[in-house]
Every structure is written in structure tokens, then in C-alpha cells.
Amino acid sequence: MMLSRTANSLFWIGRYSERIGHLARYISAQYLSSSDMPTSLDKKVVLESLLFTAQASEAFQNQGAPLTDNEVISFLTLNEQYPYSIKNYIGMMRENTRGVRNNISTEVWEATNRFYHTTQVFSFEELAKKGPYDFCKHCMDYTSIIKGVVDNTLLRNYAWSLIYTGIHLERAMQIVQILLAKLEDIRKTPDSQADPAINSYHWATLLRSAGGLDMSRHYYGTNPTRELVTDFFILNRKFPKSILYNLEKLRFHLKIISNGQPMTPDSVEFKVGKLAAHIQFLTVDEILEQGEKFLQDLEKELDTAGADLERQYFIF
Amino acid sequence: MDKLPDLASLFKTYPQDKNFLDEVFDDEGNIRAQYLGVFEHFSGLPLPDFRDLYEYAKKSSFDQGITFNVYSDKSQGVERIFPFDLFPRIIMAEEWSKMQRGLIQRNRALNLFLKDIYNEKKILKDKVVPKELIFSSKNYCKAMMDFVPYGEVYVHISGTDVIRHKDGEFYVLEDNLRCPSGVSYVLSDRMATKRILPTLFFKSQVQPVVDYPEALLNVLKSVAPPGADQPLCVLLTPGVYNSAYYEHSFLALQMGIQLVEPRDLYVDNNFLYMKTIHGPQKVDVVYRRIDDEYLDPLVFRPESMLGVPGIMHAFREGNVSLANAPGTGVADDKAVYTYVPDIIRYYLSEEPLLKNVHTYRCEKDDDFQYVLENLNQLVVKPVDESGGYGIFIGSKATRQEIEDFKEVVKSNRRKYIAQPTMALSVHTTFIEEENKFEPRHIDLRTFALTGHEMEYVCQGGLTRVALRRGNLVVNSSQGGGSKDTWVLQESPNHAEPPLDTSGHTASQIQEQSSDQSTQRQSQGS
Numbered sequence: 035m036m037l038s039r040t041a042n043s044l045f046w047i048g049r050y051s052e053r054i055g056h057l058a059r060y061i062s063a064q065y066l067s068s069s070d071m072p073t074s075l076d077k078k079v080v081l082e083s084l085l086f087t088a089q090a091s092e093a094f095q096n097q098g099a100p101l102t103d104n105e106v107i108s109f110l111t112l113n114e115q116y117p118y119s120i121k122n123y124i125g126m127m128r129e130n131t132r133g134v135r136n137n138i139s140t141e142v143w144e145a146t147n148r149f150y151h152t153t154q155v156f157s158f159e160e161l162a163k164k165g166p167y168d169f170c171k172h173c174m175d176y177t178s179i180i181k182g183v184v185d186n187t188l189l190r191n192y193a194w195s196l197i198y199t200g201i202h203l204e205r206a207m208q209i210v211q212i213l214l215a216k217l218e219d220i221r222k223t224p225d226s227q228a229d230p231a232i233n234s235y236h237w238a239t240l241l242r243s244a245g246g247l248d249m250s251r252h253y254y255g256t257n258p259t260r261e262l263v264t265d266f267f268i269l270n271r272k273f274p275k276s277i278l279y280n281l282e283k284l285r286f287h288l289k290i291i292s293n294g295q296p297m298t299p300d301s302v303e304f305k306v307g308k309l310a311a312h313i314q315f316l317t318v319d320e321i322l323e324q325g326e327k328f329l330q331d332l333e334k335e336l337d338t339a340g341a342d343l344e345r346q347y348f349i350f
Numbered sequence: 351m352d353k354l355p356d357l358a359s360l361f362k363t364y365p366q367d368k369n370f371l372d373e374v375f376d377d378e379g380n381i382r383a384q385y386l387g388v389f390e391h392f393s394g395l396p397l398p399d400f401r402d403l404y405e406y407a408k409k410s411s412f413d414q415g416i417t418f419n420v421y422s423d424k425s426q427g428v429e430r431i432f433p434f435d436l437f438p439r440i441i442m443a444e445e446w447s448k449m450q451r452g453l454i455q456r457n458r459a460l461n462l463f464l465k466d467i468y469n470e471k472k473i474l475k476d477k478v479v480p481k482e483l484i485f486s487s488k489n490y491c492k493a494m495m496d497f498v499p500y501g502e503v504y505v506h507i508s509g510t511d512v513i514r515h516k517d518g519e520f521y522v523l524e525d526n527l528r529c530p531s532g533v534s535y536v537l538s539d540r541m542a543t544k545r546i547l548p549t550l551f552f553k554s555q556v557q558p559v560v561d562y563p564e565a566l567l568n569v570l571k572s573v574a575p576p577g578a579d580q581p582l583c584v585l586l587t588p589g590v591y592n593s594a595y596y597e598h599s600f601l602a603l604q605m606g607i608q609l610v611e612p613r614d615l616y617v618d619n620n621f622l623y624m625k626t627i628h629g630p631q632k633v634d635v636v637y638r639r640i641d642d643e644y645l646d647p648l649v650f651r652p653e654s655m656l657g658v659p660g661i662m663h664a665f666r667e668g669n670v671s672l673a674n675a676p677g678t679g680v681a682d683d684k685a686v687y688t689y690v691p692d693i694i695r696y697y698l699s700e701e702p703l704l705k706n707v708h709t710y711r712c713e714k715d716d717d718f719q720y721v722l723e724n725l726n727q728l729v730v731k732p733v734d735e736s737g738g739y740g741i742f743i744g745s746k747a748t749r750q751e752i753e754d755f756k757e758v759v760k761s762n763r764r765k766y767i768a769q770p771t772m773a774l775s776v777h778t779t780f781i782e783e784e785n786k787f788e789p790r791h792i793d794l795r796t797f798a799l800t801g802h803e804m805e806y807v808c809q810g811g812l813t814r815v816a817l818r819r820g821n822l823v824v825n826s827s828q829g830g831g832s833k834d835t836w837v838l839q840e841s842p843n844h845a846e847p848p849l850d851t852s853g854h855t856a857s858q859i860q861e862q863s864s865d866q867s868t869q870r871q872s873q874g875s
Contacts, residue, residue, distance in 0.1 A: 037614050041627045132415065133590050135599030136609045140414075147415045192627065293628060347627040350614055 036192040042348035043130040048200020050127035055177035056208045062170035063243040072232050079222050081106045087215045107166045124153050139187035149176040195287040206280040210333045216240045237263050244275045265318050281310035302342035358393035371516050371775040384440045391550040407542050433831030435779050439813040443840040450807045452704030453798045460681050462697040464504040468494045478696050479689045491677025493649045499675050501573040501802030506673035512794045514775040521705045527682040529639050532812040533797045534597035539834040557809035557837040563604035569801030573671045574634045581634040584610045617660030622670040635671045642676045685733035712763040721768045725752050728768040791816045810835045
């Protein structure tokens, strides 16, 4: 038995934890690799790309600080005035976890609570002095721990599946977002198509940002290219960050949540199934042909899936 | 740097205050027998090691989220832990056995009293308790009139506050019959003790408290409307921003029941439902941790955003049980408190086992004379006001104020009662800032449960410590802390049944609970 309100909170615990981990990894990877940047690339592009990925460009502009490393990074990580900073996401994740305390294990709660408390010690001064690595590593580690205890302690039923539904939907959305961001970066550096060094830099950074550089090298045994990255991020069934992998996991968890109720064409299970089946039989060439439009359409489909899920299960 | 002393030398300089009963040291300054084990254990510890244990206890509370929240509009509030003192409070088996019988007796009488004043009103007609006192009380709940809940139980959960006076006797300070809180601290303090002082604890033969959630679930199930084969029980909380939220979630988790907020519930056709991902589910029993006035906007405060519209009607139709029943507040206010001994005699024909703080009623001539002559040592309260209004504290009044107040009492003798100032016992407590042990005032909140043909007393309680020197108010909002409370097991050679034989014994309750544990698991899937 699962309350609709509880289900909603569990879903958002999954989404927040994935978003925190992803943002932290992305900030850290972008920041670190910006120092390896081929000289022709404008540093501003990196910072704008960071803001774009975090969907924070407008909010950052509105608060009026100059576009510097330090300002952008503090804004996205520790700023308490900005509601979508990582620090505030951690607070919201903890509040959601508190609200479903009796549906999850003590281990999940305590890990989340510790994450919250240990985050309070990070300061702007330290961030400015040391850079974002420590903070980002802290977030990546803790979100891994939380997912680990979710996996190791929860029953394989609604609570577990709702958290994972949140994780996989969020991950698919974030992957679409960073692919779109990368296409934007490339457009802003016009000679990147011609210069293989810059091109390769972009794709390697992208892979690193999603925690997939090592495994893509291992899998493909070659330097990243646009074709390879598309295959890896969208179609590769073995890569846990790929769109197809996440859609298939979503189908799996939605089936548990539906508790064997028959699927109707307007249900979220049906729509996600249809989307997964469609993507499964696309080729890399077909995706590249559609280019940005493919990603924009996918983004819409994923948004719709989120809305359907809410309508079907979370209304209270 | 000064070398820090060990604990043995700290105990030698313990500043015992002979004006109060010290739970740990007797009047000659010797350790009382029941504390010898703890004393020896602590004496061997160097102070830094002891301080480490304290830090560990704090961290444990923090990780568990046992924090008080002072919330602002952000998700991050100011969080404080409820200070936990590692030096346990120990209650001996014989003392406890009397206290336990007294608590059960009190609960029985108060439940009968509530049933009576909402129905036949015999005790009022017999003029044992003045009817004006009851009908003028703002806690008398009209929505409860001419109705008896299942099992004839009104107060399922009670939290009686008890103190020990200088004479060594326990006295009831007040009855808490609405939504008493604090039991989660009893359980988490015990958890902390077991983690931090395992060797000491395991050899000390302390009564367990861990069975409380199970007993509570059994009590809730026992009062479910008949016909509910597998009664669905829920815990109703105002939400995460409530200061007792930790306790609500903790108990729901321990009992394996859903923690619901009012917005999760609705009433349809006089039945209560909760909204789940697979549609509505009928609810049979609500352990509600929401005050009466916010329970149902159709009956109580119409502007309440918290309530469940129609829940009172569903309750009165017998389709859902509420624990505690609304309207129990009428029996735990200051004025009724003074009548509890008479209430016990009236319904049970027994003498009260637990003492009330002695009360002088100014309407009685002897009492009135005593009050006038001893006003400087008494606390005088108006009977018809609650919340501390109109209280006169003789020891803090000037001579002129005392003379003036005499006139006030004379003008309306029926309105006033007076009580002696109680000398709360003190307990050895570690004062962190000073690296010292000092005596601090303590009280004890007990937890007792009443179900349908079922009674239970938690074998321990929440010992609250007034951490400020000389402070008599033992309250978390007043800088209070807590101690684990150890009720010692009876030594096997003079074992007797733990409870009054006319009720169910603790072992009977345990038998029933083991039957039901399988049901609980299947319900949770």
C-alpha cells in the first residue's frame, strides 16, 4: 500500500539525488577540463554551457553577478538564494525523505540526513580557494551512497521502484540536456568541426561529464567522435547513462508500480514502452540526420512521461 | 595545559544540595545501592574518554534526525538536538511496580470519568465533581456527547508526569490525556545507551522498553470497528514541520503503518479513506497526533486547513476509531486534576495508589484557613482557568502582594485552590560546559496504553532534566535534556506478577502481540 503523496515524494527523492549527482559531476568535469582547453576556445563558452545545463542561465543573469568561474560555481552549488542550487536540492531531498520516513529504511534516511548535515560545512570562501572539486566529489560520493543503500535495503516493491523511476527519468532528461548543450557549444566555436583537437575535446568532456569516458574508451577502443557519442549516449544498452538503457529501466519499474493492472493506451507505461520501442530501432545515421530536433522531441516526450506519471499516480 | 581529572575525582567534589532529595546520593553523601554499578563504571573513565562518549551520543542523535526544528521559510531550519545525559536514572523494581499499578488505576478511572461526563453524568449529579467545572471547560467537547467509542476507551495513550518529592514519594504532577509526546526519546535514549555503554547496560538487568510500538499497534487494533478483519491503522500527523514529526514518523515506521497527513484522507459516505497510488483504501483506526480543534473543520474550527472534513461524523457512526478520542482534554486540566483522587474512589472504590500533589480547596473552611496562614509557601490557582493564567506563587510575592491576594481569595473562595511548592528531586548530571557533575532537577513522563481489554505501561519513561541550575521547569523549550530511565528487573527470588491481577498482565499482552506480528507483515506488502 502506498499513499499518492508518499509516491510523489519518493519519485522526487530519486530525481533530486540523480540531479545532484549529475550536476556535481558536470560542474567538476567542465571546470577541470576547461584548463585543458585548446587555446582557441573561449572560457565564457564553458561557463555559459554550465549555466545552460543547469537550466540556470536566466536566473544567473537576473542576479547580476559577473560571468566568472567563482560566481557561476558558487551560484550553482552553495547559493541559498537560488532555489535550484545543489545545496537547496539537498535540503529538498532531505525534506522529501523525512516525509516518507516510515516507507524507507533507517539506512536510507540516515545516509540522506548525514549528506545534508555534512554539506553545511562547505563555505563560499573555501570554494573560491580550492575550486569546486571537493564539494562536487562530496555530492557524487553521497548520492552514490544513497543509491547504494536504496538498492541494498529496500524491498523490491513500490518505494524502490518509485525512487528508481525518478532516477531513470531524471537521468534521461539530463543526458538530453547535456547533448543539447554540447551541440550549442560546438555551434559557438565555429572552427570546431574543422579542428579535430577541439572536436575531440568537446566529446571527451561530454563523456567525462556523464561519467562515461573510461567505459566508452573501453567499449569502442578509439577516440570519441560524434557518431560514437551518439551511439553511446542514445542507443547503447549496456551504458547505464544511455537513453535506451534508462527507458528500459523505466518500463521495468513502471510495471512494478502498476502492480499488474492492465495497460491502457493513455497510461504512462504504454507511452514509455512506445518511446523505447521507437528508439530501439533507430540507427545512428537517422538520429544524426534529425540532429537537434531529435533531442528536442525526446525532451518533450520525457516531459510528457513525467506529467503522465503524476496524473496517473501522484494526485492527492 | 591542565591535566583533566578522571570521573572518580569529579564525583568527590560533587556539590550535593541537601535541600532536595538526590536520586544518586543519600543524605550522608553515599551512593545509593542501585547506582553502584553505574558509579563504578564511570569512575574508571578519564574525562576525555567520557567527553568522547558524549560527542558520540550527539552525533548519533544528529544522524538519526532526532532534532528539534525551528523552521523559517527555507527548507533548512535551525536544528537542535534534545540533549541526552549519559548518566541514567534508575528506578527500583518495587518502586516501579507500585507506580505502574497506580498509573493503570488512574487511567481506568479517568476513562470511566470521560464516559460518564459525556453520557450519564452520574459523578456530576452525585456532586463529587462540580458540574460547572466540567461544562465551563473549553475542553468539554460537545461533539462527544451521548456517544461511547469502541472498547469504551477514550484515552488510549496517556503520558502522566510524575515527580519525586523530598519525602521520597512519587507524586503525579499532571495527566496528559490528549496527544502526549516523548516516547520516541525513550526509545532512542535507550538505543543510544546500548550503543554507547553496552557493557554497563547488559549487566544491569534493566526492563526493556522496545516493545512499546508493538503494544501500541495492538491497542490500536483492539479498538478497530467490529467487522474489520485486518484493521487498517494509520498515524495522522500535521506534517514534517510539526515539532514532533520525528516521533510520528518513528512510531509509524516501528509499527509498520502508514504515516498520513490530513490531505491524504477524505470521508465519503461516512467512511474514511486514504488516497493511494492504486485508488482509495478504507481506514479503520487513526492514531491522530493532531489536536482536537484541527481535526475536523466541519465540527471544530471551520478555518482549519489541517483537518479531515467529516471525520467526526464517521467516528460517531462507528466507521472509524480515533485514538485518543476527542474531548479527553477536559479530564487533564488543572481543575479536574485536584479531583482525580475522588474520581478514583468514586468509580473504582479503591484508594489512589499514586499521590496527587496535595490540594487545598478554599471553599472548605479548614483548607481556607490553612491557605490564609501559609500563603507564602503555596501556589494558588484559579480552578476555571488553564494555561497558567491567574496563578499566584506565594514564595515569590511581597508581603503586600500576599495581603492583597488574601482579599482576592476571600471574595471568591470557590474559585481558588492552593498547592504546596513541590521540591523536585535532583539527579547527578554531567554539565558539559563546566566539565563537572552537578545535581539537576528531574521529572518523569510515563507512558501507559489502554485498549479494549488491554493495558500496558512502558517499563521506563522519559526523565527530563532541567539543565539550568536551580530551574524547576523541566521542558525541552526551557533548556531541558533527557536521561535514559532504567527500571530494574525484579530479582528472581521475590518475583510477583507485574500487573494488577484484575487486568491483563504484561505477558498476556505479549502473547497477543506475537500472534499479530504475522498479520502486520502481510499488511505491509
